[in-house]
Amino acid sequence: MDYSVADNALKDKVILVTGAGAGIGKQAAISFAQHGATVILLGRTVKKLEQTYDEIEQAGYPQPAIIPLDMKGASKQNYLDMVDTIESQFGRLDGVLHNASILGVISPFDQIGEDSFDDVMQINVKAQFLLSQAVLPLLHKASDARMVFTSSTVGHVGRAFWGTYAMSKFATEGMMQVLADELSDTNIRVNAINPGGTRTGMRAKAFPAEDSDLLKTPLDIMPLYLYLMAPEGKAIHGQCIDAQPKK
C-alpha cells in the first residue's frame, strides 16, 4: 500500500500527540509538524517534551505547544480543562494520536500484581477513554477530523506473559471499533495503528537482548501515521493497520 501524502498535507491542522517526548510519539509529532501541523505535545516528562519542542522549532516547522500531564493520575476534569485551553489557544482541534502507553511487567499471568494491572489499564485504556470523551466536541467542529489509536501485535492475538499490556491493547482496539461505528456518519475518522517492533525505549525494555539495529526506526513507520492523519487517508475508518505487515 502506498501511504505517501503531500508535503503540506497537514497544513493548518492542529494535532494532539500523547507521549510526544520519546519514541514513536516524538517522531510522529515532528513528522506531523514537518507536514504543516501545529502539534500539541502531551506527556509526563517536561524535559523530554521540551526536546521535541526544540527540534520542531529549530527545523522551522509551525510552533508547537506543550501540555505536561501524567495520564496515570489525570482526572476527567484535567482533560476537560485541557480541551478548554486548546480551544482558547488554537480555536480548533483536527486530530489526536493516542500513543502514550506503558508496558507494565512481562510476567506469568498468576504473578501480575494488582497495582501493575491498575497502572497499565489506567494509562493505556482509561486515560484514552477520558481524553477521547473530552476531545470529541472539538473534533466534531472540525471539517475533517482524525482519531488514531495505538495497538500492538498482542492486541490482535494474546500471547503468554504479555498479560495486562496485551489486554490493554485488545481494549484499545475495542474502543477504536466502538467509536468508529458510532462516528461512521460524521466528519471524524477513527483508526488504530500497530507499529510492529520499532526501535524505542519500550521495545528495548520488552526485548533487552535483541539487536536493535535490526529494527525499524520510528521514522521508518511514519508514512502510515501521516496517511491516517492526512486528507489522503480519509476513506479509511474503523481499521487497525499494521505499520509493518508480514510479507
Ligand SMILES: NC(=O)c1ccc[n+]([C@@H]2O[C@H](COP(=O)([O-])OP(=O)(O)OC[C@H]3O[C@@H](n4cnc5c(N)ncnc54)[C@H](OP(=O)(O)O)[C@@H]3O)[C@@H](O)[C@H]2O)c1
Ligand atoms: N516500540 C514498539 O516496538 C511498539 C510495538 C507495538 C506497539 N507500540 C506502541 O506504540 C506506542 C509508543 O510506544 P514507544 O515504543 O514509542 O514507547 P516509549 O518509547 O516508551 O514512549 C512512550 C511515551 O509514552 C509516554 N507516557 C508513558 N506513560 C505516560 C503517562 N503516565 N502520562 C503521559 N505520558 C506517558 C512516555 O513518556 P515518558 O518518556 O515521560 O515516560 C513516552 O513519551 C505505545 O502505545 C506502544 O504500546 C510500540
